[in-house]
Amino acid sequence: MKAMILNEYGHDAAFAAVDLPRPEPGAGQVLVRVAATSVNTVDTMIRRMGQDELPLSPDLPAVLGMDFAGTVAAVGDGVDDFRPGDEVYGCAGGLADLPGALAEYMPVDARLIARKPPSLSMREAAALPLxxxxxxxxxxxxxxxxxxxxxxxxxxxxxxxxxxxxxxxxxxxxxxxxxxxxxxxxxxxxxxxxxxxxxxxxxxxxxxxxxxxxxxxxxxxxxxxxxxxxxxxxxxxxxxxxxxxxxxxxxxxxxxxxxxxxxVFMLIPMLHNRGRAEHGAILSRLAELVEAGVLRPLLDDSRFSMQDVGRAYQRLESGDAIGKVVVAVES
Ligand SMILES: NC(=O)c1ccc[n+]([C@@H]2O[C@H](COP(=O)([O-])OP(=O)(O)OC[C@H]3O[C@@H](n4cnc5c(N)ncnc54)[C@H](OP(=O)(O)O)[C@@H]3O)[C@@H](O)[C@H]2O)c1
Missing domain, CATH: 3.40.50.720 (NAD(P)-binding Rossmann-like Domain)
Structure with a gap:
């Protein structure tokens, strides 16, 4: 699968395009074909600071990207709530030992995700979880x-x-x-x-x-x-x-x-494997609120593909973005 990785940390650390083996979903996981991810301040902090200054940063080479929206490609043992073809969204990796969303496929803990709000595009849904x-x-x-x-x-x-x-x-x-x-x-x-x-x-x-x-x-x-x-x-x-x-x-x-x-420190369920089902439940609730017309993510008017992810990080770091900076993973 195609992915963008970091081989080093630092303010100007470049993302590199690579081919990685397609992962298999483990027990309790689903494998998501990622359509879009959004950039959060913590992603930019990880790239800039790395493990020395921010110990939650993943080992190198690293696949970053916490938020995603996409389609379930396969389910692991013990997963009853999702099946291949379901459109889902969540915040489930890109830190510590959890692989991130800057890749065509991402294995995620099924407790951390929910069905994507149907009225949102993949780009819009990827803006919302974190x-x-x-x-x-x-x-x-x-x-x-x-x-x-x-x-x-x-x-x-x-x-x-x-x-x-x-x-x-x-x-x-x-x-x-x-x-x-x-x-x-x-x-x-x-x-x-x-x-x-x-x-x-x-x-x-x-x-x-x-x-x-x-x-x-x-x-x-x-x-x-x-x-x-x-x-x-x-x-x-x-x-x-x-x-x-x-x-x-x-x-x-x-x-x-x-x-x-x-x-609020919303990374706790991912970092400590504690309260993960609560995040899935909140995402389901947010999806209901989207469908009820009371919640809509605001997207910055910039557009980036996975190959441009470095520029997407710059856009968020510039302070000029209004709303969320989104990266399309699926072309
Ligand atoms: N602990 C957690 O779980 C958690 C989760 C999410 C985010 N965060 C942190 O929360 C912060 C915000 O995240 P974000 O994604 O919302 O960032 P963001 O999209 O960059 O938004 C930051 C906003 O703050 C405004 N701002 C800057 N200085 C301000 C001030 N003195 N008074 C009022 N508004 C000000 C900016 O508006 P103007 O351009 O108009 O100034 C901008 O709209 C980041 O530091 C992030 O790391 C923490």
Whole structure:
């Protein structure tokens, strides 16, 4: 089968086209013929940092690519839920010892996948798994309720645009930040209030939209130092969700507000073989929401084939993409 591999790690490490043996599905696995994959920030971190700095990086030579959409080609022993020909999607490899989606075929744990939403193309479906699970897990852990005020930081980003749509679906009054006119426009298209984090201070938008009380839930898809802004924006006894907490930060503001902090790390089921069926269940739920018309992945207007994957990584790293960067694997 055709695949793109990395023979070394590093910022400019090149992907190389190779032929690899077609894998067989093991017990509990399905073999997926991959149609498309999407690029996530963690993929670019793996390529840049490698095992020395990011131990979850696979051994070299490495087949990266976590998200995929495709068609079941074969099923292994003990798999009853899927059969050849099923169209599926998931986030199931490209890290540690799990082979990735930059290949014609990918063996995946059947618990990590679900049937692809029929109304989405393969490219659209490949955009959704990692960011969709991350958004869903964070909002449900924060127990978002109808009528609550929810602020999403990075509302035009991969995680953020799904969090905006899901928070709306949960009945919340939704606000989202972005820093460019293109991001703000993308946010407004969801019918929520767009806040320019470059032009407005936290206290300004907290005063303007919450009467100074703060947001019940802040979904921070930017994280890091931005968590200080999230603590400032949250209401007393509010919830802050973060996708990036690898940072030293003073928690005093969170203390005096009695905040609950939810750290989402959606790679845990893949890395530790724990809670994998939960990811399959979330993907099934997200597919239902897509079919119900409440969720749609936003794709960047760039298009890449598997041979161009290096340029797809550059596109995400440029910060210019709006929504998800997708790579077509099947030509
Ligand atoms: N822990 C996990 O399980 C997990 C899962 C998924 C993602 N992540 C992490 O979460 C982060 C976001 O991922 P992603 O896929 O959504 O990335 P992305 O598609 O690149 O989106 C990032 C968004 O953040 C916005 N942004 C940047 N600085 C901001 C600020 N100070 N305030 C508000 N918005 C800001 C950008 O908008 P502008 O261009 O308008 O500034 C952009 O839309 C990444 O660091 C990723 O590694 C973690």
């Amino acid at each position: 960011v969709g699970i991350t958004a869903y897990e964070g909002l449900t852990r924060a127990n978002v309720q109808p009528g609550q005020k929810v602020l999403v930081h990075g509302g035009a980003g991969g995680v953020g645009h799904v969090a905006v749509q899901l928070a709306q679906h949960f009945g919340a009054d939704v606000y989202a930040t972005g820093g460019t006119e293109r991001s703000l426009q993308a946010i407004r298209r969801y019918g929520v209030t767009a806040l320019n984090y470059r032009a407005q201070s936290v206290s300004d938008y907290v005063d303007a939209h919450t009467g100074g009380h703060g947001f019940d839930v802040v979904y921070d898809s930017v994280g890091g130092a931005n968590m200080a802004s999230s603590f400032e924006a949250a209401a007393l006894n509010g919830h802050v969700v973060t996708t990036v907490s690898m940072v030293e930060l003073d928690l005093t503001p969170a203390h005096f507000k009695g905040l609950s902090l939810h750290v």
